[in-house]
Amino acid sequence: MSGGCQPSSEGKRVAVVGGGLAGMAAALALVENGCRVDLFEQKHRLGGRVGSFHDPRTGEQVDYCMHVAMGCCTNFLDFIRRTGVEDCFQRHRRLTFIGPNGDVCKFTSWPWLPAPLHLLPGFARLRYLTLGERLSIARCLMRLGRLKADDRRDKTAGEWLREQRQSQRTIDRFWSVILVSALGETVERVDLSMARKVFLDGFLRSAQGYEVLLPRIPLGEVFGRRVADRLRQSGVGIHLGSPVRSIGTLEARAESLTLADGRQFPFDALILAVPWTAIERLLLPEQRTLLHRDWDVQQIESSAITAVHLWFDREITSLPHAALVGRVSQWIFRHSPSEQASANRETSERYQVVISASQRLADLPGDELLTRVLGDLRSAFPKAKAARLLHHRIVTERNAVFSVTPEAQQRRLPTETGVCNVYLAGDWTQSGWPATMEGAVLSGYRAASMVVQEPDQHFPLPVGERKPSWLARMLFPRH
Ligand SMILES: Cc1cc2nc3c(=O)[nH]c(=O)nc-3n(C[C@H](O)[C@H](O)[C@H](O)COP(=O)(O)OP(=O)(O)OC[C@H]3O[C@@H](n4cnc5c(N)ncnc54)[C@H](O)[C@@H]3O)c2cc1C
Known part of the structure; x- marks a missing residue:
């Protein structure tokens, strides 16, 4: 009742x-x-x-870990609007993927095309995947979107991707890049239905689902x-x-x-x-x-997330955020000068590297993790080679999220x-x-x-999902 x-x-x-x-x-x-x-x-x-700690060395409020919301998070968006903190978040319509060889691939959409066609230009720019790999991924995405509930039950994304003959390279360079950060768990362990949800809601159903919201403060x-x-x-x-x-x-x-x-x-x-x-x-x-x-x-098992906070003596990239493909470091976020304490504004540039499902790195000493992360940044951003690290903090939350297994x-x-x-x-x-x-x-x-809720009263919450395009409704019926 x-x-x-x-x-x-x-x-x-x-x-x-x-x-x-x-x-x-x-x-x-x-x-x-x-x-x-x-x-x-x-x-x-x-x-x-979701919170921050005081870093005594810089005097800054530092988030334990960056929290990213997406355009498909309709209830979260409703909550920040209702509580009047919408202006604390910035919406980004361009995602950047840095390939293993340092290729900078800008991922934008054509909003005038119905979803999922709006993604074609962005997808075409992922140059660290061959044309054949991109076509194979696109076909697999279509099959994933149309997959019935019975065919998803008790299966991991990894099992299904292998059944679909996705190569280890496409798993490492595409599927894992999206899924590990969105689900906080490895492709081998995540539930297939949750993986499908990430792609459907975030990329395939509506033109705004993929947009990224980052906190400004x-x-x-x-x-x-x-x-x-x-x-x-x-x-x-x-x-x-x-x-x-x-x-x-x-x-x-x-x-x-x-x-x-x-x-x-x-x-x-x-x-x-x-x-x-x-x-x-x-x-x-x-x-x-x-x-x-x-x-x-x-x-229910937990999965860990690690944030590596880095203060450099100069800018290593002006990108607000980027996904790092084929590296230990998965995403980098730049903290804009307005977020940084004024005392440090002239002297340091702050970045944050996020590693999801980081339990596999749990035994790695902090110094070694730092060395690997710095190596990743030098391979991705030429300016990082000359930059001097002034300060760092590594924050690992072992019970960050529940492990989304079947x-x-x-x-x-x-x-x-x-x-x-x-x-x-x-x-x-x-x-x-x-x-x-x-x-x-x-x-x-x-x-x-x-x-x-009372029997004759309509309660407006939770709010519904983003409306899918007419094409997405035809291509991906709900089941
Ligand atoms: C490192 C990290 C990175 C993440 N990144 C993202 C991201 O990028 N995007 C995203 O959408 N999500 C992300 N998440 C997940 C997100 O933070 C959580 O899903 C969400 O905040 C969970 O909210 P909650 O209210 O369910 O639980 P919680 O935030 O855990 O809140 C539960 C509260 O209950 C309190 N509590 C517990 N026991 C008691 C008690 N006996 N009495 C009183 N109070 C009690 C706790 O202190 C806590 O404040 C991340 C999480 C972590 C840890």
Whole structure:
């Protein structure tokens, strides 16, 4: 039953546990619909995995890791618009791929052509692939887009690509370049349906899906301060430094939660928006099975992401971002001078290299990783050869994202639970998305919609996907 077992949402007291994007999105949607919301976050800031730290050497706020959103992330875009932080992001319509030999390939689209034809000019410019490889990839993309659900089930992208006779070179130079960064896992392990989603939503269905949104200012400022202020102004009661220790009696319904300091909070409905690695600590074994008979969350594996922050004495590239093909370093982002502390503006140029699925590098000493990354940059950007590294920070988040394997797909849980006023949110729930900001916001909106929805009332969230072009609708029917 939706609506938290109560007929009306007006004035309903809702407790949201977890102040990441899922919890923040749920809280906003709930107050906008007349609920009284308390948001409990164990840390002393909101944002969860999206945040920044203070670098004492430069005095700058540095993001733990760059967070990229795409044009297809309709719920994330809705959330930043609703919270008034849209101007903190810059939209980029040109992607750059640097080939193994240093070829600079600009990827733009022809927006006047219907998707997926809009991609043809960009695709044609990927010169580090032979013409034969590009044609083989294009044919394979068409087959992927048309693949039925039954043919995708329990299969990894790697298995399917080999069945389609994709060569190791096309896997390394094309499929992995897109999929590893989008899904945070290797092609050999990622779920085929999620891989298909990346290509369909990001590239094949609509002309804007591939566009990239990058933050102009530190993420901690965007979500930890501006969005938090917006939530407070809307009436959300934000409790920072407030770890929730347990949920009271959980039977047909739940009624209260207990904080680590022993305080109790009663509620009419509860949204648990904590990560897969944290939810079990909140619940007794019997409570888990009450929420879901097939509780298997502890088996969901994590994947790591590493960000290498680099300060050089000069510019090594003026590109705002680029994908580095055939290297350990996967993406580079340039931090614009406006982001950098004024004291350093004249003296250093800051870049960030991101490596997804970096668990395979876990045993590599930091110095060795740095040497490899610098080697990659020198091979990609001639100006890097003369540049002097002034400072660096390596940040690896081992539980960055859940590993989007076919097994994990089966262990992700739906929003609704066996207890009528308890809901789950978070990127790891069954959002239909991989571990992304979009998946997190969508899951929060969905949980909120279940709390407030009344039988005769239309709740506008989550928002729908981007409208596909007429050609994409014909070529890639939904299944
Ligand atoms: C290094 C890295 C790079 C990434 N890059 C991208 C990217 O480029 N693009 C993209 O879309 N996504 C990216 N992601 C993924 C994205 O950050 C996540 O999918 C999203 O932020 C998850 O939000 P969430 O609200 O589901 O979970 P979280 O952000 O993990 O929020 C959960 C919150 O719950 C709190 N909590 C846990 N237990 C308790 C408790 N008992 N009581 C109170 N609070 C509790 C936690 O402190 C946390 O704040 C990246 C993630 C990482 C780590």
